[in-house]
Amino acid sequence: MIGKKIRITWTDLILLAGIGSVVVWLVYQATVQAQYKWNWQAIPQYLLRIDESSGRWVPGLILQGVLVTLRLSIWATVLALVIGTVMGLFRTGCSRYRRMIGSGYVEMIRNIPVLVWIFIFYYFIGDRLLPAIGIDRAMLMDGGPLSGILSLVMAEPSRVPIFISGAVALAVYEGAYITEIIRAGIQSIDKGQWEASSGLGFTRAQQLRYIIFPQALRRIMPPLAGQFISTIKDSAIVSVISIQELTFQGMELMAATFLTFEVWITILGIYFVLCLTCSLLVERFELVLKKEARPA
Numbered sequence: 001m002i003g004k005k006i007r008i009t010w011t012d013l014i015l016l017a018g019i020g021s022v023v024v025w026l027v028y029q030a031t032v033q034a035q036y037k038w039n040w041q042a043i044p045q046y047l048l049r050i051d052e053s054s055g056r057w058v059p060g061l062i063l064q065g066v067l068v069t070l071r072l073s074i075w076a077t078v079l080a081l082v083i084g085t086v087m088g089l090f091r092t093g094c095s096r097y098r099r100m101i102g103s104g105y106v107e108m109i110r111n112i113p114v115l116v117w118i119f120i121f122y123y124f125i126g127d128r129l130l131p132a133i134g135i136d137r138a139m140l141m142d143g144g145p146l147s148g149i150l151s152l153v154m155a156e157p158s159r160v161p162i163f164i165s166g167a168v169a170l171a172v173y174e175g176a177y178i179t180e181i182i183r184a185g186i187q188s189i190d191k192g193q194w195e196a197s198s199g200l201g202f203t204r205a206q207q208l209r210y211i212i213f214p215q216a217l218r219r220i221m222p223p224l225a226g227q228f229i230s231t232i233k234d235s236a237i238v239s240v241i242s243i244q245e246l247t248f249q250g251m252e253l254m255a256a257t258f259l260t261f262e263v264w265i266t267i268l269g270i271y272f273v274l275c276l277t278c279s280l281l282v283e284r285f286e287l288v289l290k291k292e293a294r295p296a
Helices: 010-033 061-091 096-110 114-132 135-141 145-153 157-187 191-199 204-241 246-257 260-293
Strands: 048-050 057-059
Touching (some): 057 061, 061 096, 061 157, 061 204, 061 260, 096 157, 114 157, 114 204, 145 157, 157 204, 191 204, 204 246, 246 260
Antiparallel strands (some): 048 057
């Protein structure tokens, strides 16, 4: 339960001591046995640096990757929520045809590796579809406010087609799992709620909007939060199509500086902070929902 006082036992202390011993041993092996020279003072410049021309602080390579990861994850999650909600409604609908569409979508997406979908969407959307309708040329030709907006919410105009490919691929993949979360949330509501609202003359849309969804929301929030965290971690896969997110920047930086351990430990810590922050925010949101659900 949230808010329950945590008791630390001897077993916990032994486990922490064991983990600490392993960490110390790994550091010893990397430093002494492998004769690795640590250079942590080189890392801060890749987080924030001073631009020589303007004299202002600007994001370094790693922080640029963090921003791209966040943009990619937010866009993919928003699109996945739309897809998952629609398909979840299809899966729980009265129409057999819609149920078949929802089930077919889920089975097709979940049984094909995400990497395959990323390549399919990259070569279809980024390499064929967007150039065919002229979006890539429009991005490159625009030098006004649109370029600034695109750079803020997506990526540099020249990289927007690749960004869209990665975001859509992740959204379609994550949407299959959100579909099952929405379906399970709707079906977890007691049948009597449907019957009572139907007896009051509610249409199915009104039942979902006023009766079912408000109750299901509290049940689906934890798995939805877990899915958003999964999207942040899965975004690392799109580095294979050269989207300059956190993992891609880490690989580029490691190849250029040979700071293998420093770079990847820093990236590991950033991913951990991002995911832990999301978990804590959702936990807080759950507490708010529980307080609102309590009778006056």
